[in-house]
Amino acid sequence: MKYIRCILLFVLTMSFLPLKAEDDHSLIPSDIENYIGYGAIILMLLLFIVVMLVLLYAFKTLTRIILKSQGYSEAQIIAEMKPEKAAKKPKAEVWNKLLSLKPLSEEKDLLMEHEYDGIQELDNPIPSWFMYLFYSTIVFAVCYLLIYHVFGIGQLQYDEYKTEVAQADIAKKVYLSKAANRVDETTVKLVSDPTVLASGQMVFAQNCVPCHGEHAQGKIGPNLTDDYWLHGNKINEVFKTIKYGVLSKGMPTWEKQLSPKQISDVANFVKSLHGTNPAGAKAPQGIKEADESEKSTKKELITALIK
Numbered sequence: 001m002k003y004i005r006c007i008l009l010f011v012l013t014m015s016f017l018p019l020k021a022e023d024d025h026s027l028i029p030s031d032i033e034n035y036i037g038y039g040a041i042i043l044m045l046l047l048f049i050v051v052m053l054v055l056l057y058a059f060k061t062l063t064r065i066i067l068k069s070q071g072y073s074e075a076q077i078i079a080e081m082k083p084e085k086a087a088k089k090p091k092a093e094v095w096n097k098l099l100s101l102k103p104l105s106e107e108k109d110l111l112m113e114h115e116y117d118g119i120q121e122l123d124n125p126i127p128s129w130f131m132y133l134f135y136s137t138i139v140f141a142v143c144y145l146l147i148y149h150v151f152g153i154g155q156l157q158y159d160e161y162k163t164e165v166a167q168a169d170i171a172k173k174v175y176l177s178k179a180a181n182r183v184d185e186t187t188v189k190l191v192s193d194p195t196v197l198a199s200g201q202m203v204f205a206q207n208c209v210p211c212h213g214e215h216a217q218g219k220i221g222p223n224l225t226d227d228y229w230l231h232g233n234k235i236n237e238v239f240k241t242i243k244y245g246v247l248s249k250g251m252p253t254w255e256k257q258l259s260p261k262q263i264s265d266v267a268n269f270v271k272s273l274h275g276t277n278p279a280g281a282k283a284p285q286g287i288k289e290a291d292e293s294e295k296s297t298k299k300e301l302i303t304a305l306i307k
Contacts, residue, residue, distance in 0.1 A: 064077055064081070099127045099129075110124060185239045185240040185243065188239045188264050188267065189235065190268060191268055196269075199261075199269075200262075200265035200267070200270070203266040204216070207254070207257070208266070211250075212224055215273075215276065216273045216276075218282025223283070223285070224270050226281065227274075227288045227289065227290070228284035228286045228288050229289050231286075235268065242254050242258075242267055243263050
């Protein structure tokens with residue numbers, strides 16, 4: 001009993017340590033707290049097993065004492081406490097019952113009257129499990145016919161295909177909407193998609209017209225339609241300028257007001273305005289730079305000439 005008390009005291013102490021550590025985390029690190037908790041749980045399980053074994057032994061001892069007091073001999077007590085197990089049925093008997101077969105000793109009762117060339121035939125019945133399986137296939141076929149071809153509750157193969165394609169389109173749109181907002185100045189691409197340009201035009205009209213004019217001809221800000229650029233004309237440079245702004249020249253940062261997709265759209269819209277030459281355009285500012293499409297065309301021509 002002394003050892004059991006010591007074990008119980010240790011388990012209770014370990015279980016209260018995490019509670020004390022919540023108030024002062026400097027006492028025990030969190031990972032050690034976890035190990036202590038796991039150890040306490042294992043000790044409690046072991047203690048529970050020990051207690052169950054002790055109780056089982058106590059019950060057996062008590063049963064033996066009661067049977068002795070009732071006049072049972074030692075052999076009778078052992079027979080009562082350890083009864084003989086029932087003899088298992090032979091495997092062949094179980095197999096025959098499962099397949100509805102008759103044992104070999106009863107084969108003479110199954111012989112059919114006719115014989116041919118000394119050969120006789122046994123009249124073995126069809127196993128019941130096989131008949132149940134056969135009837136279940138008939139029920140399944142009738143239910144399938146009614147569900148899919150009569151009432152139209154279930155979808156046929158082509159209908160399932162169309163449903164899955166529609167679900168895939170929805171999932172694709174969700175993915176693209178999320179992926180569009182992950183774009184930044186290192187991943188932005190120059191595109192000419194009318195949907196993107198229309199979205200960029202809307203953002204431009206709402207936010208950029210006061211400084212750059214309705215047609216990007218330039219007011220307080222520079223003209224965005226000519227060949228001259230103050231901070232670079234590449235799509236990633238335009239994106240970066242819009243995103244972070246140029247506070248020294250009055251260009252605000254739009255990083256918090258616009259989403260990455262909106263910044264990408266308006267940057268592509270600005271690039272699409274190159275060479276439109278609107279009326280009342282502001283004088284050029286910055287360094288003259290060739291458009292990206294012109295650069296790629298020149299590069300292709302040079303490559304073709306070299307070849």
